[in-house]
Amino acid sequence: MLKFIAKRLLWMxxxxxxxxxxxxxxxxxxxxxxxxxxxxxxxxSNEVIDQNTAADLRxxxxxxxxxxxxxxxxxxxxxxxxxxxxxxEWQQPVSGLIWERMAFTLLLTFATLxxxxxxxxxIGIFSAVKKYTVGDYIVTLFSFIGLAVPSFLLAxxxxxVAAVKLGQEVGGLFSDAFVTAPWSFAxxxxxxxxxxxxxxxxxxxxxxxxxxxxRANLLDELHKxxxxxxxxxxxxxxxxxxxxxxxxxxxxFISTIAWLLPNLVSGSIIVAIVLNLPTAGPMLLQxxxxxxxxxxxxxxxxxxxxxxxxxLISDILLALVDPRIRLE
Amino acid sequence: xxxxxxxVIDAKRxxxxxxxxxxxxxxxxxxxxxxxxxxxxxFYIVAIIPGFFAINDPSQQNPRAAYQPPAAxxxxxxSGDGWSIDPYIHAxxxxxxxxxxxxIYTTDPKRKVELHFLGQGYEYSVLGLFRSRLHLLSSSNPRxxxxxxxxxxxxxxxxxxxxxxxxxxxxxxLVGVFxxxxxxxxxxxxxxxxxxxxDFAIQRVIEFVLALxxxxxxxxxSAALPQxxxxxxxxxxxxxxxxxxxxxxxxxxxxxRFLSLRTEEFVMAARLDGxxxxxxxxxxxxxxxxxxxxxxxTLAIPAMxxxxxxxSFLGLGLQPPTISWGVLLREAQNIRSIATAPWxxxxxxxxxxxxxxxxxxxxxxxxxADPYNR
Numbered sequence: 001m002l003k004f005i006a007k008r009l010l011w012m013x014x015x016x017x018x019x020x021x022x023x024x025x026x027x028x029x030x031x032x033x034x035x036x037x038x039x040x041x042x043x044x045s046n047e048v049i050d051q052n053t054a055a056d057l058r059x060x061x062x063x064x065x066x067x068x069x070x071x072x073x074x075x076x077x078x079x080x081x082x083x084x085x086x087x088x089e090w091q092q093p094v095s096g097l098i099w100e101r102m103a104f105t106l107l108l109t110f111a112t113l114x115x116x117x118x119x120x121x122x123i124g125i126f127s128a129v130k131k132y133t134v135g136d137y138i139v140t141l142f143s144f145i146g147l148a149v150p151s152f153l154l155a156x157x158x159x160x161v162a163a164v165k166l167g168q169e170v171g172g173l174f175s176d177a178f179v180t181a182p183w184s185f186a187x188x189x190x191x192x193x194x195x196x197x198x199x200x201x202x203x204x205x206x207x208x209x210x211x212x213x214x215r216a217n218l219l220d221e222l223h224k225x226x227x228x229x230x231x232x233x234x235x236x237x238x239x240x241x242x243x244x245x246x247x248x249x250x251x252x253f254i255s256t257i258a259w260l261l262p263n264l265v266s267g268s269i270i271v272a273i274v275l276n277l278p279t280a281g282p283m284l285l286q287x288x289x290x291x292x293x294x295x296x297x298x299x300x301x302x303x304x305x306x307x308x309x310x311x312l313i314s315d316i317l318l319a320l321v322d323p324r325i326r327l328e
Numbered sequence: 329x330x331x332x333x334x335x336v337i338d339a340k341r342x343x344x345x346x347x348x349x350x351x352x353x354x355x356x357x358x359x360x361x362x363x364x365x366x367x368x369x370x371f372y373i374v375a376i377i378p379g380f381f382a383i384n385d386p387s388q389q390n391p392r393a394a395y396q397p398p399a400a401x402x403x404x405x406x407s408g409d410g411w412s413i414d415p416y417i418h419a420x421x422x423x424x425x426x427x428x429x430x431x432i433y434t435t436d437p438k439r440k441v442e443l444h445f446l447g448q449g450y451e452y453s454v455l456g457l458f459r460s461r462l463h464l465l466s467s468s469n470p471r472x473x474x475x476x477x478x479x480x481x482x483x484x485x486x487x488x489x490x491x492x493x494x495x496x497x498x499x500x501x502l503v504g505v506f507x508x509x510x511x512x513x514x515x516x517x518x519x520x521x522x523x524x525x526x527d528f529a530i531q532r533v534i535e536f537v538l539a540l541x542x543x544x545x546x547x548x549x550s551a552a553l554p555q556x557x558x559x560x561x562x563x564x565x566x567x568x569x570x571x572x573x574x575x576x577x578x579x580x581x582x583x584x585r586f587l588s589l590r591t592e593e594f595v596m597a598a599r600l601d602g603x604x605x606x607x608x609x610x611x612x613x614x615x616x617x618x619x620x621x622x623x624x625x626t627l628a629i630p631a632m633x634x635x636x637x638x639x640s641f642l643g644l645g646l647q648p649p650t651i652s653w654g655v656l657l658r659e660a661q662n663i664r665s666i667a668t669a670p671w672x673x674x675x676x677x678x679x680x681x682x683x684x685x686x687x688x689x690x691x692x693x694x695x696x697a698d699p700y701n702r
Contacts, residue, residue, distance in 0.1 A: 015536060026545070029552035140360075148683035150634050152641055153657070153676040160666045266543035270638050284544060285642065288551040300544055307541045 004319060008312050015308065020078075023300045024071045027293045037290045038088070074297065085294030089287065094298045097283070102302055105279040108272075109264045109306075111199045116206040116264075123207070124214025125246060131219065139211065146208030151267055154201045155274040162197065174278075201271050202264060217249035254317050265306050351619050354696035361692020367685030374491055375498040379452025381464050382488035384473050386651055388450070390483030392422055395669045396433050398478040398486075401443075415443040415465065419472055442468040478671035480659050486671060489651055490678050496652035498682060500567055500636040501629035507571035509625060512578030519579070520586025521609065530579075537576040545573060546635065550644040559650045566645055570632050581624050585617040619693070626690035630683040637679050653679050 035057050077083040084094035127139045174190055221227070222245055230240045272281030280299050287296040345353070355361055374381050399417040419439035423432045447466035453459050467474045477487040519530035549569045553562060589595055598612045633653075639645030640654025641661070648655055656675035660666050666673065 015539070018536070019540075023548075026548045026552070029549070144684055144687055145680070147687060148630070148680045150637055150641075150676070150679060152638055153673075153679070156660060156666065156676075157673070159663055160670070163663050164667050266541040269543050269547070270642065273642060285547060285644075288548055288644075296548065300548060303541050303544050304539075308539050311539055 005312075005316060008315060012308055012312070016305065019304050019308075020075055020301055021071065023297055023304065024074060025067075027288070027291075027296045027300065028067055028070075074294065078301075084298040087287070087292055087295040089290050089292040089295070094295050097295065098280070098298050098302065101278060101280050101283055102299075104277070105265065105268060105272075105281075105303075106306075108195070108198055108202070108268050108277070108279055111195060112202040112206065112264050112268070115199050115203040116210060119203060120207045120210035120214060124211045125218060125241070127211060128215045128218035128222065128249075129241065143208040143211045146204045149204070151201055151205060152270050152274045154204060155198075155271050158197055158201060159275065198268070198271050198275055198277060201275075202267055205267065206264065214249060217251075218245055221245035221248050254314065265303055265310070347615070347619070351693075351696050355692050358692035358695060360688045361696070364685045364688025364690075364692060367681065368689050371494060371498060371682050371685060375494045377454055378491040378493075378495050379454065379460065380462060382452070382485075382491040383449065383463065383465055383467065383476065384485035384488045385450040385452075386484065386488040386492040387649075388484060390473060390479065393473065393475065393479045393483035394431065394481060396420060396422075396475050396479040396483065397669075398671050399435070399475055401476055415445075416440045417443070417474055417476075420475075441472045441474060443474060444468055477674045478669065480656075480669070480672060481665070486656075486674055489656055490653070490675050492651045493653045493656050493675060494678065494682075496563065496646065496650060497633055497636060497654065497679070500563070500570070500652070501632040501686075503564075504567040504570040504574060504632040504636075505625050505628050507567060508575035508578055508628065509621075511571070511575035513582055513621075515575070516579035516582030517586060517609065520583035521590065523587070523590075527583075531583075534576045534579055534583075537573060538580075540573060542573045542635075543638070546570065546639055547642070547644055550639055559647070563646060563650065566636060566639065567632075570635050574628060574632065578621075578624060578628065581620065582617075585620060586613065589613050589616060619696070623690055623693035623696075626686060626693055630686040630690075633679065633683060633686075 035054055038057070039054060074085060077085060084098070086092070087094050087097055090097060123139055127136045130136050174187070174194060224245070227240070227245060230244060231237075235243075268279060269281035269284065271277075272279040273285055276282060280303060284296060284299040284303075286292075287299065378386075399420060401415060401417055403415050417440070418435040418437050419441050420433050421436050423434065424430065425432055443465045444467075445465065447463060447468070448461045449463040449466035451459055451461050465474075473485065475485050475487065477485075477490065480486055480489070515530050515534070519527045519534075546569055549572070550566060553565055557565070595608060595612060598608050603612070636645055636652065637654035637657065640652055641657045643658065646652045646655050648658075653675045656672075657679075660669075660672035660676070
């Protein structure tokens with residue numbers, strides 16, 4: 001087991017190196033650089049910058065050097081000093097900007113993960129046990145709709161319902177009074193009140209697909225001879241269900257974390273932009289638009305890392321649960 | 329007829345049926361899949377000739393119709409003697425609130441705007457091949473535009489824009505899937521057929537691509553597209569971007585199939601018979617998993633449609649003069665516009681319906697893909 005984890009962790013090193021380079025190339029791809037964007041913003045307010053000042057700015061930000069040199073500076077800064085560089089737009093070190101947002105992104109992801117599993121498991125079991133009943137058809141219909149509704153659309157509709165029909169304020173993770181306040185129980189409660197909207201939105205599509213997976217898995221198990229044996233033994237139906245087939249059906253279920261986690265991280269970005277949450281999404285979009293490359297690069301790198309960690313965790317869980325995989 | 333007798337007839341028929349016939353029989357039993365098939369075909373018919381289904385020119389701005397609410401369509405005219413099937417709407421009248429100067433639309437129940445089936449309207453081009461003026465529904469009076477789903481900020485007809493948007497939004501999925509399929513078939517096929525080192529290397533690449541979070545990568549790539557590129561090039565690049573991460577899934581499916589088929593007796597028999605590599609692959613192996621591939625493609629298309637919609641919604645995908653469902657949904661971006669004009673959500677309903685249809689279809693195809701497996 002330890003060997004397996006060590007092997008996977010070692011694999012992550014070259015993968016992350018390739019990844020960091022790709023990320024860097026990616027954020028360098030747009031024509032022009034931050035100075036171009038900066039000049040464009042200034043000229044929108046009728047200020048003109050001459051060529052010399054622009055060149056000075058480029059030299060100060062190190063944008064005049066070849067890309068490979070820039071990459072080396074960036075990656076060595078991260079690896080050796082934990083320094084993610086300076087955000088051009090905010091004129092602050094990137095590390096000061098990202099950690100809080102990444103923490104909220106993680107919080108949102110885990111809350112959603114819990115909600116998704118909490119909803120999907122019982123519904124999936126119900127749908128399989130009561131196959132081809134009205135309840136099953138309703139669940140199936142809703143899970144297909146859940147898969148089909150783009151998350152941003154759901155976010156918009158919920159925002160509309162909450163704001164226009166219920167008169168509740170939406171957007172953000174805190175009320176105005178608590179944004180800058182120190183942590184307290186009141187602030188935590190306030191967070192909970194805001195968190196449920198994005199969690200519900202994100203949980204819908206994840207739940208929909210997990211219900212399908214759980215239903216299919218359980219249906220395969222329910223007709224196996226061991227179920228008949230257990231029933232003949234006189235086990236109560238609920239006990240029997242939970243003890244044998246559900247446990248086996250859970251197996252492929254766990255492997256879905258591998259794509260559930262990355263999907264959640266990815267999916268939360270769009271929802272966060274629509275709801276204007278203080279997570280990675282809106283800031284990443286903004287930095288990509290203004291070509292604030294070190295900020296965008298840091299976010300992309302961290303999100304990719306989270307994704308890889310997610311698939312590692314799922315592989316470990318899977319190996320723990322299923323001995324056949326461990327032996328491979 | 330008893331169940332057993334049915335079974336005998338079934339067995340007789342299945343013994344001589346081709347694989348595609350078996351797939352079709354299995355598919356036909358799946359009720360949701362049949363609904364999905366009908367929905368998908370209907371959507372793609374609209375995508376091929378959106379101009380025929382549109383009522384007004386989708387790009388036509390109309391300052392006197394900004395945020396005009398949807399008009400109720402009356403199909404049966406009972407005003408004369410008896411009744412007749414004769415669609416019409418009541419003409420809308422624009423007034424201004426004397427205090428707030430807000431535009432208020434009311435309908436005039438006395439004035440009717442009749443709609444003609446297969447009437448003449450604005451001129452449109454059919455796939456760039458020829459031009460036509462024929463429309464499924466058209467207003468009898470060009471001065472009274474008919475807004476079945478209301479109008480947007482600039483007084484453009486939402487219904488006609490949804491019809492027009494179907495062309496781009498639905499074809500993005502097709503083109504994107506075609507691109508991913510080409511890469512996926514090639515790499516997955518090589519990987520699964522040859523195995524060994526090649527397989528190992530390609531598998532690592534696939535794992536790497538699958539491990540990338542798709543949405544941030546799409547955001548970064550489409551932010552890299554220059555805003556002033558021509559619409560056609562921009563459209564093509566978006567599909568390329570979407571297929572860059574989409575091919576890995578398909579490659580995985582193809583590889584898995586190749587690996588399992590490689591050891592089958594009929595492949596061995598073909599090889600002993602002296603068939604060439606390409607004959608083994610294309611004549612013997614490919615047909616036996618084509619149905620699986622088609623099922624995975626059908627399930628990949630809706631994902632691409634959703635991706636394009638999300639990207640365009642965020643302003644990073646297709647750009648405004650181009651009409652796609654995502655571009656249309658940008659109009660519904662803030663609470664105020666939704667509160668004043670909820671009908672701007674209508675393109676979202678089109679997205680949901682198209683995706684549901686394709687998902688039903690794909691689900692049924694996946695179940696039917698292996699007719700021997702029951």
